[in-house]
Amino acid sequence: MTLGSVRHEIRINRPAADVWALAGDPSRLHDWFPGVVSCTVDGNQRVIVLGSGMSMPEEILVNDSIQRRFQYRITTPIFRYHRGMIDVIDLGDQTCLVVYSTEADPRTMALTIAGGCAGALDELKRQMEQPAQSTENGAS
Amino acid sequence: MGRKILFVTTDQQRYDTLGCNGGTLARTPVIDALAAAGHRYERAHPQSVVCMPSRSTMITGQYPSTHGVWMNGVALPADAPSVASELHDAGYRTALIGKPHFEPFLDPFARFPENRFARDGMVGVHRGFEHFEAATHGAQGQLHYARWLAANHPEAIGMFYPVLDGALEVNSLGGGDTGAPQVHDNAINREWYHTDWVADRTISWLDSLNATDDWFCWMSFPDPHHPWDPPASEIGRIDWRDVPLPAGYHEDAATREAVLDAKPRHWRAWYDGRLVSNYEAPYSWVPATLTADQVREINARNAVECELIDEALGRVMAAIAARGWDDDVDVVFTTDHGELQGDFGLMFKGPYHVDGLMRLPLIWRPAPSTASAPSTVTKPVGIVDLAPTFCTIAGLPVPPWMEGKPLPTDDADAQTRGFERVLTEWDSELFGVGVHLRTITRDGFVCTTYQPGYAHDGTEGELYDLTLDPLQEVNRWDDPSLASLRSDLIADLWDHQPPMHAPLRRVEAPV
Numbered sequence: 001m002t003l004g005s006v007r008h009e010i011r012i013n014r015p016a017a018d019v020w021a022l023a024g025d026p027s028r029l030h031d032w033f034p035g036v037v038s039c040t041v042d043g044n045q046r047v048i049v050l051g052s053g054m055s056m057p058e059e060i061l062v063n064d065s066i067q068r069r070f071q072y073r074i075t076t077p078i079f080r081y082h083r084g085m086i087d088v089i090d091l092g093d094q095t096c097l098v099v100y101s102t103e104a105d106p107r108t109m110a111l112t113i114a115g116g117c118a119g120a121l122d123e124l125k126r127q128m129e130q131p132a133q134s135t136e137n138g139a140s
Numbered sequence: 141m142g143r144k145i146l147f148v149t150t151d152q153q154r155y156d157t158l159g160c161n162g163g164t165l166a167r168t169p170v171i172d173a174l175a176a177a178g179h180r181y182e183r184a185h186p187q188s189v190v191c192m193p194s195r196s197t198m199i200t201g202q203y204p205s206t207h208g209v210w211m212n213g214v215a216l217p218a219d220a221p222s223v224a225s226e227l228h229d230a231g232y233r234t235a236l237i238g239k240p241h242f243e244p245f246l247d248p249f250a251r252f253p254e255n256r257f258a259r260d261g262m263v264g265v266h267r268g269f270e271h272f273e274a275a276t277h278g279a280q281g282q283l284h285y286a287r288w289l290a291a292n293h294p295e296a297i298g299m300f301y302p303v304l305d306g307a308l309e310v311n312s313l314g315g316g317d318t319g320a321p322q323v324h325d326n327a328i329n330r331e332w333y334h335t336d337w338v339a340d341r342t343i344s345w346l347d348s349l350n351a352t353d354d355w356f357c358w359m360s361f362p363d364p365h366h367p368w369d370p371p372a373s374e375i376g377r378i379d380w381r382d383v384p385l386p387a388g389y390h391e392d393a394a395t396r397e398a399v400l401d402a403k404p405r406h407w408r409a410w411y412d413g414r415l416v417s418n419y420e421a422p423y424s425w426v427p428a429t430l431t432a433d434q435v436r437e438i439n440a441r442n443a444v445e446c447e448l449i450d451e452a453l454g455r456v457m458a459a460i461a462a463r464g465w466d467d468d469v470d471v472v473f474t475t476d477h478g479e480l481q482g483d484f485g486l487m488f489k490g491p492y493h494v495d496g497l498m499r500l501p502l503i504w505r506p507a508p509s510t511a512s513a514p515s516t517v518t519k520p521v522g523i524v525d526l527a528p529t530f531c532t533i534a535g536l537p538v539p540p541w542m543e544g545k546p547l548p549t550d551d552a553d554a555q556t557r558g559f560e561r562v563l564t565e566w567d568s569e570l571f572g573v574g575v576h577l578r579t580i581t582r583d584g585f586v587c588t589t590y591q592p593g594y595a596h597d598g599t600e601g602e603l604y605d606l607t608l609d610p611l612q613e614v615n616r617w618d619d620p621s622l623a624s625l626r627s628d629l630i631a632d633l634w635d636h637q638p639p640m641h642a643p644l645r646r647v648e649a650p651v
Contacts, residue, residue, distance in 0.1 A: 002307060002309075002423070004571055005571075008646075033249075034249065034251055035247075035248075035249020035250055035251045036249065050248050050249050050250065051248075051249050051250030051251065051256070051259075052247070052248045052249065052250045052255070052259070052282060053259075054248050078306070106306075106307030106308055106309065107307075107571060108246070108307060108308035108309055108419075108650045109308060111213065111246075111647065111649055111650045112246045112247075112248065112308070112649045112650065113248075115213075115244070115251075115646070115647070115648035115649045116248075116249045116251060118646055118648070119249075119251055119648075
């Protein structure tokens with residue numbers, strides 16, 4: 001057994017509730033995770049398709065909107081163990097800290113997956129902090 | 141019409157694997173002829189002894205501390221400075237064919253362009269290369285060679301050695317006659333092997349150019365990097381039983397281990413299997429188990445791969461001659477880093493700044509039309525000097541962001557232009573095991589200082605006299621008679637070592 005653990009975090013200048021609305025929605029992962037092409041949710045089962053064409057089944061373990069914690073595990077056999085966890089932590093000043101943790105056996109998969117997770121945090125921050133876009137009917 | 145540039149790189153090739161550098165195992169007549177007609181460098185060092193940082197130095201002309209690719213798995217930003225962009229902007233046609241590795245290979249999300257191009261049917265533009273066709277050490281992955289093989293010769297995919305094991309660690313599986321790690325009998329047709337594919341694609345691209353085009357072509361062979369699985373049809377060239385053991389390999393274990401014990405502790409710890417500090421060596425392989433026959437067989441396979449590269453280069457040179465370009469083409473041949481290949485009882489690479497990994501083959505055959513006199517350059521030069529050299533060949537000023545200098549053409553030129561030292565860096569962090577080395581090679585000595593890390597407290601070091609101790613077996617770091625020299629070398633190192641890129645770039649994958 002070779003367990004690897006990697007954690008990435010990012011501070012986002014938006015309220016935790018706003019960030020959680022996107023990051024905590026398991027059906028919208030592909031909207032903010034670069035390299036995830038699509039995802040399909042059925043109960044506590046989620047299947048994501050990666051940019052390489054690889055399909056990856058997952059089991060959703062925790063989706064707690066009070067704690068703002070989302071936890072899941074990848075169930076494809078290449079992983080002997082996997083836990084992914086997203087925490088959106090309210091910093092009390094209308095900003096939040098998002099922590100994306102990856103534990104995996106084999107350990108190399110922790111590094112490989114966590115690299116993607118870090119890119120996802122960058123994209124989440126970019127989307128959350130970009131100025132509000134005007135819509136077609138003029139609302140913003 | 142200006143000078144055209146063929147930049148030939150291999151991966152993980154030792155200095156002593158070429159005939160022109162004294163090698164006796166592989167026959168390399170094409171490269172030897174280039175060396176005889178051009179400049180042969182006897183002390184060319186990389187600025188990092190692993191692929192991604194070293195290749196990033198090649199394209200940027202910057203030290204790893206500056207471009208920020210501080211270990212394998214860290215991506216060079218797509219908009220990083222690039223000598224190919226400089227040349228392309230000046231009107232050069234540009235191509236990279238073969239192994240790039242500026243971005244991580246282990247990329248299931250296909251986040252990086254190198255891994256997306258083949259999927260998307262693209263061949264560039266990327267990093268200033270209008271043509272970009274990628275290959276690596278086998279048939280797995282998302283690169284052009286793998287896709288080509290899958291489309292045209294799918295039966296060959298399973299013939300290669302699996303570079304990574306089921307846990308995505310570097311594989312320790314043994315093969316051949318001796319069970320040596322990463323040795324494998326590959327039944328693939330020679331014509332389908334990546335060495336010939338790289339040459340074929342290079343010739344095809346050259347044939348697509350107009351006769352009057354100026355061009356810069358980086359032809360990047362994945363070999364002789366492990367796995368040592370050249371086409372089985374070729375392995376009869378060298379009988380491993382006839383291969384002499386390298387001078388740096390002591391058959392007597394006690395002698396071998398005494399040499400290791402005089403070095404900082406991570407050397408012996410790796411040998412004994414107590415510490416694997418970096419991803420580039422098989423995680424489950426213990427170097428102490430390496431046998432003399434395994435060293436012989438690995439070196440035989442490695443030499444076969446070197447011969448195939450030489451022959452592939454010969455085909456490309458013939459194609460260049462057929463286009464009538466021979467007089468106007470500069471050829472630069474080198475590699476990204478070396479291979480321990482049995483020295484000290486070790487294989488592969490890691491945080492070990494000795495000649496096996498640092499002393500590189502480097503040949504520059506200027507365009508014959510320049511009538512440049514052949515020479516042997518003994519002064520230290522670096523991979524960091526390549527990009528400025530390409531600019532100079534093209535008649536361009538060296539951009540201020542490049543940190544190297546155009547290669548000297550002889551020792552007098554080197555003396556005049558201050559080629560006194562060459563620096564090499566190592567930084568790695570793998571699940572809490574951090575290793576940090578800074579090395580200077582100067583005045584016939586190589587001196588490495590260690591920064592605090594997992595296995596070191598920052599007081600350790602290595603100091604070798606390259607003249608008296610060419611195998612770097614006697615560590616004189618604590619020799620009182622060299623204390624002053626050691627202080628001078630370290631002071632000089634820090635005077636010239638660029639500061640570490642801040643913030644530290646993120647590790648995206650193991651490799």
